[in-house]
Amino acid sequence: MAQITALANQKGGVGKTTTAVNLAASIAIDEKKVLLVDLDPQANATSALGVDHQAVEASLYEALLEPEKARGMILPTEIECLSLLPSHMNLVGAQVELVNLPEREFRLRQVLDPLRKDWDHILIDCPPSLGLLTLNGLSAADGVLVPMQTEFFALEGLSQLLNTIELVQQNLNPLLKLRGILLTMYDNRLRLSKNVREEIETYFGKRVYQTIIQRNVKLGEAPSHGKPVLLYDAGCTGAQNYIALAEEFLHD
Amino acid sequence: MAQITALANQKGGVGKTTTAVNLAASIAIDEKKVLLVDLDPQANATSALGVDHQAVEASLYEALLEPEKARGMILPTEIECLSLLPSHMNLVGAQVELVNLPEREFRLRQVLDPLRKDWDHILIDCPPSLGLLTLNGLSAADGVLVPMQTEFFALEGLSQLLNTIELVQQNLNPLLKLRGILLTMYDNRLRLSKNVREEIETYFGKRVYQTIIQRNVKLGEAPSHGKPVLLYDAGCTGAQNYIALAEEFLHD
Ligand SMILES: Nc1ncnc2c1ncn2[C@@H]1O[C@H](COP(=O)(O)OP(=O)(O)OP(=O)(O)O)[C@@H](O)[C@H]1O
Numbered sequence: 001m002a003q004i005t006a007l008a009n010q011k012g013g014v015g016k017t018t019t020a021v022n023l024a025a026s027i028a029i030d031e032k033k034v035l036l037v038d039l040d041p042q043a044n045a046t047s048a049l050g051v052d053h054q055a056v057e058a059s060l061y062e063a064l065l066e067p068e069k070a071r072g073m074i075l076p077t078e079i080e081c082l083s084l085l086p087s088h089m090n091l092v093g094a095q096v097e098l099v100n101l102p103e104r105e106f107r108l109r110q111v112l113d114p115l116r117k118d119w120d121h122i123l124i125d126c127p128p129s130l131g132l133l134t135l136n137g138l139s140a141a142d143g144v145l146v147p148m149q150t151e152f153f154a155l156e157g158l159s160q161l162l163n164t165i166e167l168v169q170q171n172l173n174p175l176l177k178l179r180g181i182l183l184t185m186y187d188n189r190l191r192l193s194k195n196v197r198e199e200i201e202t203y204f205g206k207r208v209y210q211t212i213i214q215r216n217v218k219l220g221e222a223p224s225h226g227k228p229v230l231l232y233d234a235g236c237t238g239a240q241n242y243i244a245l246a247e248e249f250l251h252d
Numbered sequence: 253m254a255q256i257t258a259l260a261n262q263k264g265g266v267g268k269t270t271t272a273v274n275l276a277a278s279i280a281i282d283e284k285k286v287l288l289v290d291l292d293p294q295a296n297a298t299s300a301l302g303v304d305h306q307a308v309e310a311s312l313y314e315a316l317l318e319p320e321k322a323r324g325m326i327l328p329t330e331i332e333c334l335s336l337l338p339s340h341m342n343l344v345g346a347q348v349e350l351v352n353l354p355e356r357e358f359r360l361r362q363v364l365d366p367l368r369k370d371w372d373h374i375l376i377d378c379p380p381s382l383g384l385l386t387l388n389g390l391s392a393a394d395g396v397l398v399p400m401q402t403e404f405f406a407l408e409g410l411s412q413l414l415n416t417i418e419l420v421q422q423n424l425n426p427l428l429k430l431r432g433i434l435l436t437m438y439d440n441r442l443r444l445s446k447n448v449r450e451e452i453e454t455y456f457g458k459r460v461y462q463t464i465i466q467r468n469v470k471l472g473e474a475p476s477h478g479k480p481v482l483l484y485d486a487g488c489t490g491a492q493n494y495i496a497l498a499e500e501f502l503h504d
């Protein structure tokens with residue numbers, strides 16, 4: 001039975017997609033079956049795995065409206081144990097269309113619960129907002145992993161995110177737990193990075209992953225080749241960081 | 253009569269807020285009256301100007317529901333000619349509440365049109381999505397300035413953004429024009445930065461601002477002091493870049 005983990009943070013550009021894609025790939029090369037679900041209308045996770053999101057025939061948008069059809073939309077990737085439930089721009093429309101549907105926060109759970117038995121891990125890449133799509137992601141998940149940049153605005157957004165997780169636990173998904181906080185784009189030459197890291201570690205203690213993702217340009221280059229970083233440049237810092245994160249994540 | 257400009261890009265973390273705050277400040281020190289409107293529930297622009305968004309009594313959320321009260325919500329800042337219409341977390345709720353209201357895309361325009369005569373420029377900081385709040389921003393604006401990181405995912409998001417601007421021009425605001433593309437967080441030591449810059453300049457030509465905002469840690473430090481960068485460290489690259497941008501923006 002799959003563990004379902006949502007990658008969520010309403011702050012934009014903090015490394016949700018980069019973490020979803022590279023953590024999924026690092027778990028999959030360890031012979032565990034992983035499904036990556038792209039819940040963001042930007043479809044960045046979809047293109048980062050080499051799929052042309054504009055050419056996708058059926059995506060998560062259709063799956064949310066007809067959950068029983070989801071299995072047929074799942075695509076293979078270059079990594080044998082890694083599959084993708086792709087996104088499409090039309091997912092933007094889903095935000096408005098879902099609002100007046102019954103069980104609007106549980107559509108994604110209806111898609112994923114029947115798929116749990118076929119995978120070991122399901123990762124959900126969420127968009128940068130606390131709207132209906134992210135609420136669907138948090139309602140379908142067992143745990144949430146929060147990527148955070150070591151920047152000032154990251155601290156500002158924290159209380160809003162924790163509030164939302166609490167509201168979801170009280171009203172939509174009592175079993176949801178905070179799996180951990182992941183520091184991303186860390187640059188240990190910058191005082192700003194160190195200061196914010198200290199604040200986050202003081203506030204969250206053990207819930208901060210030991211693994212810290214360093215700023216590394218290879219992580220930015222890999223998606224333009226449609227590959228996770230471990231297929232693009234396995235020896236680089238970025239690839240090593242995500243392999244270490246996968247180790248820590250699996251032994252949580 | 254104020255020119256209204258929206259800072260928009262659904263890609264997260266590209267420098268919308270940093271540009272909104274520092275462009276507004278750089279125009280205001282030139283003795284022009286500027287109103288910064290924080291349309292993002294994250295309220296980053298509000299805290300970057302030293303205002304505690306959790307302590308704000310009335311914010312854009314209330315203004316969208318009762319436009320005639322907006323004038324009383326405007327706050328002064330450390331720069332004489334710069335004022336702020338603050339945001340608050342409760343703006344997240346507005347996305348859902350506005351959906352079933354009449355003229356739901358024009359609520360912000362109803363707030364700002366009566367205020368135009370009191371300012372020379374109004375800048376709107378939009379959230380990282382193409383939802384109802386950003387549609388309100390694009391419907392109220394005369395022009396849109398698009399900050400873009402020189403990263404692969406920036407290119408991916410472009411067609412979606414241009415589609416949205418076109419839809420707004422056709423259905424909501426025929427006068428909306430694309431003022432320009434601003435390259436942000438540029439690092440000329442990185443091949444990735446240079447490659448993406450070339451692609452954007454080939455695609456957009458003259459509509460890319462000559463001024464390029466370099467990656468500069470002072471831009472990340474300034475918000476933690478509640479100040480625009482020109483009050484935090486006027487001599488740094490970041491401050492110089494935004495002063496040059498203001499020059500270019502005003503002479504467009
Ligand atoms: N550790 C890193 N080092 C260098 N660049 C990185 C790193 N992590 C992510 N990036 C780059 O930074 C940008 C933002 O990362 P990413 O798109 O993964 O964030 P996100 O949180 O998914 O953004 P959004 O909020 O738009 O969904 C991307 O261009 C990505 O390639």
Ligand SMILES: Nc1ncnc2c1ncn2[C@@H]1O[C@H](COP(=O)(O)OP(=O)(O)OP(=O)(O)O)[C@@H](O)[C@H]1O
Nearest residue numbers: 012151264265266267268269270380466467468472
């Ligand atoms: N030129 C720059 N050099 C260094 N850091 C920068 C620069 N511009 C912005 N930053 C930092 O990068 C992060 C992202 O910038 P910012 O928050 O302005 O983007 P945004 O597009 O408003 O994000 P969101 O999509 O969440 O609204 C912030 O922590 C900011 O301080």
Ligand SMILES: [Mg+2]
Nearest residue numbers: 016017040044
């Ligand atoms: Mg993303």
Ligand SMILES: [Mg+2]
Nearest residue numbers: 268269292296
């Ligand atoms: Mg912002």
